Amino acid sequence: MRRVLAVASAGGHWEQLMLLRPALVAHDCLFVTTLAGLPERAQVQKFEIVRDCNADQKAAALVCAAQMAAILLRFRPHKIVTTGALPGLLALVLGKPAGAQGLWIDSVANVEELSAAGRLARRVAAQHMTQWPHVAEAEGSRFEGRVL
Amino acid sequence: MIFATVGTQLPFPRLAGYLQAISRSSDEEIVFQSADPHWSSEAIKVCAFMPPEAFDAAFRQARVIIGHAGIGTVLTARRLRRPLIIVPRSFALGEHRNDHQMATATQLASASDIAIATDAGSLRAALAHPPEPMGDQSPPERQRLIASVAGFIAA
Numbered sequence: 001m002r003r004v005l006a007v008a009s010a011g012g013h014w015e016q017l018m019l020l021r022p023a024l025v026a027h028d029c030l031f032v033t034t035l036a037g038l039p040e041r042a043q044v045q046k047f048e049i050v051r052d053c054n055a056d057q058k059a060a061a062l063v064c065a066a067q068m069a070a071i072l073l074r075f076r077p078h079k080i081v082t083t084g085a086l087p088g089l090l091a092l093v094l095g096k097p098a099g100a101q102g103l104w105i106d107s108v109a110n111v112e113e114l115s116a117a118g119r120l121a122r123r124v125a126a127q128h129m130t131q132w133p134h135v136a137e138a139e140g141s142r143f144e145g146r147v148l
Numbered sequence: 149m150i151f152a153t154v155g156t157q158l159p160f161p162r163l164a165g166y167l168q169a170i171s172r173s174s175d176e177e178i179v180f181q182s183a184d185p186h187w188s189s190e191a192i193k194v195c196a197f198m199p200p201e202a203f204d205a206a207f208r209q210a211r212v213i214i215g216h217a218g219i220g221t222v223l224t225a226r227r228l229r230r231p232l233i234i235v236p237r238s239f240a241l242g243e244h245r246n247d248h249q250m251a252t253a254t255q256l257a258s259a260s261d262i263a264i265a266t267d268a269g270s271l272r273a274a275l276a277h278p279p280e281p282m283g284d285q286s287p288p289e290r291q292r293l294i295a296s297v298a299g300f301i302a303a
Contacts, residue, residue: 145293
């Protein structure tokens with residue numbers, strides 16, 4: 001059993017992560033999202049809420065990064081799995097020096113190209129996936145299946 | 149009841165306009181999650197944002213869902229097995245940061261449980277004959293992705 005930090009922003013990112021739960025249930029998994037009430041709705045017991053942020057919100061991103069660093073220090077995950085967006089990228093960036101291997105799964109919404117966060121995630125993720133084969137080929141990622 | 153939702157990131161004024169027009173010519177109740185605290189309407193019950201439980205409750209009560217082409221909306225409609233009509237946001241009209249919703253709509257065009265409307269006329273037609281929901285089918289491609297994620301964790 002591994003300690004797995006599973007990170008997804010509210011909305012489509014979170015819904016996609018929920019569909020991947022069968023891969024996580026055998027492990028000690030801590031879920032992180034950005035909207036109170038989401039984990040409860042999905043009957044997720046072990047979770048943390050962090051500040052939502054995007055690339056246009058520098059202050060919120062700093063708060064989110066600090067929260068994520070505190071979570072990483074406490075939980076010490078072996079692996080980080082994220083379906084995006086910026087909070088997931090922050091988890092990978094902060095987790096890597098602490099020895100946590102990261103998996104980035106770009107949202108199925110990014111049909112034509114990687115998301116901006118997904119592009120940056122290539123530098124820090126131990127494994128990087130897109131849900132579209134043509135995007136994998138064009139952008140140096142991997143196609144390993146799709147939630148839809 | 150018609151439940152319309154545009155997600156949490158950006159308002160969607162064009163869709164709000166369609167809903168206004170529909171409310172004028174129909175008695176059916178419309179509930180609208182607008183992502184816009186400044187938008188209001190006499191005929192439409194508007195809520196800028198909704199907590200997750202209330203959002204699910206609105207989905208469950210609705211005869212039909214009208215949404216933007218967000219993956220969260222699509223997956224929620226399938227999870228709760230509700231008929232879904234999507235109106236994709238257009239980059240050309242300044243409705244999103246890029247045109248990924250058009251690409252999503254193109255990818256979903258063959259799905260029999262989702263109708264795609266791009267103007268008021270096609271939205272009205274879809275409301276009159278909503279698609280048949282099929283729920284979440286867990287396609288083989290998802291099983292493959294789950295196996296890959298499980299493999300990554302175990303490695």
